Amino acid sequence: MKHYEDNFAHDHLPPALLQAECFTGHPDFEFPKDLNCVEKLLDDHIKEGRGNTIAIRTFDTVWTYKDLYEKANQIAHVLIENLNFVPGNRVMIRAANNPMYVACWFGILKAGGIVVATMPLLREKELSIMVECAEISHALCDFRLEDAMNAVKSPFLKHIVTFDGTGEGFSKLETLMGNKPKTFTNYPTKADSLSIIGFTSGTTGKPKMTSHYHKDILLICEAFPKYSLQPTPDDIFTGSPPLGFTFGLGGLVLFPFYYGASTFLIEKPSPDLLLEAIDKHKVTICFTAPTAYRVLTTKVADYDISSLRKCISAGETLPLKVWEDWYEATGLKIIDGIGSTEILHIFISSTEDNMRKGATGLPVRGYEAKIVDKEGNEVENGKEGRLAVRGITGCKYLNSEEKQKEYVENGWNITGDIFRKDDDGYFWFVARGDDMIISSGYNIAAIEVESVLITHDEIAECAVVGLPDENRGMLVCAYIVLKNKDKASEAFTKEIQDWFKAVAAPYKYPREIRYMDALPKTETGKIQRFKLKTTLQP
Known part of the structure; x- marks a missing residue:
């Protein structure tokens, strides 16, 4: 019939010649x-x-x-x-x-x-x-x-x-x-x-x-779950990402059901509700974003999370301080990972055994990755470049051959992220391709500045973007949420800037600091830097 x-x-679908090479x-x-x-x-x-x-x-x-x-x-x-x-x-x-x-x-x-x-x-x-x-x-x-x-x-x-x-x-x-x-x-x-x-x-x-x-x-x-999670039917998954986001679809539906486990769904997953679910329902695997782990760390002492065995972070890069604070509070190592909607889920991550603090990790089973320059040539270890990935899944844009050509080059998925690879094959996040700030000839990754600022005792959250500047090309501009919002002042701005120059390379310090009550975020907890960029005036 x-x-x-x-x-x-x-x-x-894009023509086969424009699709990424997929192999098993x-x-x-x-x-x-x-x-x-x-x-x-x-x-x-x-x-x-x-x-x-x-x-x-x-x-x-x-x-x-x-x-x-x-x-x-x-x-x-x-x-x-x-x-x-x-x-x-x-x-x-x-x-x-x-x-x-x-x-x-x-x-x-x-x-x-x-x-x-x-x-x-x-x-x-x-x-x-x-x-x-x-x-x-x-x-x-x-x-x-x-x-x-x-x-x-x-x-x-x-x-x-x-x-x-x-x-x-x-x-x-x-x-x-x-x-x-x-x-x-x-x-x-x-x-x-x-x-x-x-x-x-x-x-x-x-x-x-x-x-x-x-x-x-x-x-x-x-791929990722077998590599990093080793799920069993006894596992209970939970997390904050919406099911409309492929990070959430994989972590909260596909992975638990593939392995005969169960999922705990929360319609409005606040940090307290996540911790309550883990405590009362003995959740074993949790998927959420770095911003959530930062808040969870401040509340976790009030809950019994002894059932939890795996913590996964994705959506944006995991700051080292967030990893260290969570580990100190719980003894659990957050498994960082990078994935994309185009590739469907996480393709670089780690396990507790092969993890290196601060690194995103190694290609998970089913994928390979390399760092390439603007011409698509692989660069030597230690040098920054564009992340290229290929493996069991790949980009298939429906609406534009032009966009397909931008994402897929010579059979490789070009994710739009700047990474470097060390001599042992570990991949280290540097910046999103559009989050690199070029100021007075210096290449400054926004995430590098953020990772320093977040260690300041008075800073709750921050996001860094480039501010157009006639003399320097761009200035480093930091949007900051203070723990005590009453401290926001010109004098405190100078105090933060002086502190930054004392603990990190002075050329990276934020020449412009703007205080906010809250940073704009997606429903998955990812900071919407593009909204901050649209507020910047030359």
């Missing part, structure tokens, strides 16, 4: 050509008798793998039988981290759809751009977020169906699910059928659409 498909996404080279990375990733992540647990094992916990509810399986099957039936769904359609999910979000994610893939996950903070403008770019036809939306979703007007968007992410009542989706069978025959996708589209958090212009195959979803489960 021939199935009708919506081939929009596949038809807009190990039996763990080999999957059959006929593949729907849901079968490995969810269905196999039912087939192999683990249906009554806990899959998802929250502070208010517990779902077994069977619960999740049955709801995902019912959602797939609703899409096909009630919503004129065609395999290949793009379906947006709008919700915070809750069990129904996960059921929708699996239900869409079971029906042969392509998931476009979003973060709760997005509003009509961002959602409208996504709908237009990906020609999204369906949206499954938590009723608490429906106002922004309903404000989107597009000829592509045919169906918006609400659900109740609180689990306390019923919305339209639950009503439609009510009489649907709890079994479903998954759509026969291929290993290289597209499963998800992730929008990058671009700062200007049209956002980029990254895309990933069904096999990519499983490939990353054999």
